[in-house]
Amino acid sequence: MRTGRLKLVLNPIWFIGCGNMAGAMVEGWQSANVDLSDAVVIRPSAKPVPGLRVTSNYAAAGPAPRLVILGCKPQQLDDVVSRLTAHLTSQTLVVSLLVGVELETLRQKFWTAGAIVRALPNLPVAVRRGVIALYGEDIPGELHQQVSQLFAQLGYALWVNDESSLAAVGSVAGAGPAYVASFVEALAKAGVERGLSSELAATVALETVLGTTWMAASTHESMGDVVRRVASPNGTTEAGLAVLRRDDVLDKLVSLTVSAASRRAAELAEEAKGPKLAQEAPSA
Template sequence: MFRNLGIGIIGGGNMAEAMIKGLIQGGIAADKIEVAEPVAGRRDFLAERYAVGVSADNTKVATGCRLILLAIKPQMVDSVLSGISSAINGDTLLISIMAGVPCSIIESLFPTPVKVVRAMPNTPALALQGATAIAAGTHASAEDMTLAAEIFTMVGKCWQVDEKLIDAVTGLSGSGPAYVLTFIEALSDAGVKNGLPREVASGLALQTVYGTACLLNETGEHPALLREKVTSPGGTTIAGLQALEVGGFRGTVMRCVEAATQRSMELGKKK
């Protein structure tokens, strides 16, 4: 429903690049995408790699776009949005991927009502396997939410939630790739500790996590049920699981997500 719309992206970092890649692979013509990025080298890279339009001028990119993706750092919200306010009208949809910035803050920076959708994607979007949750601002319509969901489905999977839950999304899936990467690294280190060459240990760890995720996704079963299928009485797996329980693995993961959620809430209060 947005294939003929001009799409402006303010900020040209990794997540912006993931969105560009997904939009183009999803059938959006590169000449429909304009990116505002202050770093010349980054502009050159995006233009060369994806053939999108680039500019150092935020207002130039925002002018005339029906859809604008805000892919900037949270601390830049005041200066950037005040700078593009003249280019925004009631028909413009603003999609924000800024962590910790509520829709109400964005809405308050414009003199007239604006349509805002808040999104929390994660870095696997770079491989078109992202997990994104979206929430509607005060003036966003059902059609706007459908449009936002269609965009993020191009880089993975998308869920709609109430905005009050976005901090929990940030703590779980937004920061989650870092937890998973740490787990993969720990598996690899454990393999090396027990005599495996690093290359073999790293490959086994990565494929084990990837394959297990694929299996879980394909079967749709509860993780506990799948775990039972590889846990034989008196076997190696139950011995390993006991060590995880003694180390408080599940409780640690839950506290990890809670800590990240609380930090997201704190960042939002500072705006």
């Protein structure tokens, strides 16, 4: 049974852009019954967002925001800065969802804001089962708590101590749903190859992964323990695992995949700095 709406201290909220990730967060907060009545989405297309007011004009957004969710693309950052900065005050918290755009870059660009936090959520925030890594420096205790409470409505929210840790969590959790989905898709294809219909194979693969992760989360077993429970000595599962474990092929493949995502995040960080900031940055 639902109780009353969760009232937010950080109002009004401006969502700058509302693509896949910001849209998923809106869905999660709406599901959690968070009060978004004072929220507005600002996007050039003015494309509707269910339950929220949308405008393409910053001047029409209303009172200065207490919380800005920066959900635009990194390539759009400079255009957003030119339009948004005049509306920020010392009471505004900017939460950036931009992958790879470092805190120092954001400080340089949003110098009129009171505080800046980087957040790297993943898509399951839409169903309140997301992972959200948070990072900020010199965030007052009360504000820190408010941000924690807000993002805890979307799943597992954790603060990290530095941007390298933020990037590490993001490279695993942020992109992870796409990798897991690719594995489920591959598992389903293997079922089709063995005579199952595509619909049945997709359902069996999805339910297998869902059931396995739910069981592990419920029992607090390690994945290694789950493997040992399923794989009988010299059985069919062991035969399949021997392929995955040969020359550590699975571990190496996943490591290369995550490394590629990390490299791209670093490239985005350099691009976001712009020529001036990049020149001033210390060499590695």
